[in-house]
Amino acid sequence: EVQLVESGGGLVQPGRSLRLSCVGSGFRFEDYAMHWVRQAPGMGLEWVSGIDWDSGNIDYADSVKGRFTISRDNAKNSVYLEMNNLRPEDMGFYYCAKDARAFYRGSWYDNWGRGTLVTVSS
Amino acid sequence: DIQMTQFPSSLSASIGDRVTITCRASQTINSDLHWYQHKPGRAPKILIYAAVGLQSGVPSRFSGSGSATDFTLTISSLQPEDFATYFCLQGSSIPFTFGGGTKVEI
Secondary structure, eight states: OOEEEEEOOEEEOTTOOEEEEEEEESSOGGGSOEEEEEEOTTSOEEEEEEEOTTSSOEEEOTTTTTTEEEEEEGGGTEEEEEEOSOOGGGOEEEEEEEESSSSOTTOOEEEEOOOEEEEEOO | OOOEEEEOSEEEOOTTOOEEEEEEESSOOTTOEEEEEEOTTSOOEEEEETTTEEOTTSOTTEEEEEETTEEEEEESSOOGGGOSEEEEEEOSSSSOEEOOOEEEEO
């Protein structure tokens, strides 16, 4: 069974940093692209970032470009999201999602985690 | 960015009803449209990929149709476990974008 478990969420002050982690199991992690998707309170889903299986392609939503960094460690079956200069509008649930393919362009997410909550407030 | 308009935003239905949810893209996305089910506190679950592909393990009462800009998710006979929020995702163009969601209630 595929499992994705996010961690690292919590309460952080505006302007500070947070690092989210997602560990995958039940599949060959190194063969698949991965994504981060978020949902602000009462809002719809927003794709944040994606990374190909070998980190060869990485993309970000404009809203986080320059502040967030996605990375992965295939040896640890993990994908990360380093979030800097956090803003109140970054608050919400952050979901890790496994792509159905090694390259995320033109693909879809076939498994998701349950999410980790990020609260940005002073 | 491609805008995904999903409707209705919510609907009330009864067990056994046929339910139809629509997503419309602001430009053609070929068949790069995917449907998910989300229940509170749980991981979203893929139902339909590439507009019409039924994900393995998903009941056959779920079906998808459409291409280019207009897509539909149909639940042929609503079951108690189907009460949830449904959303679409376009995977054609970065940034990937989601429909606003449809909450299916009793």
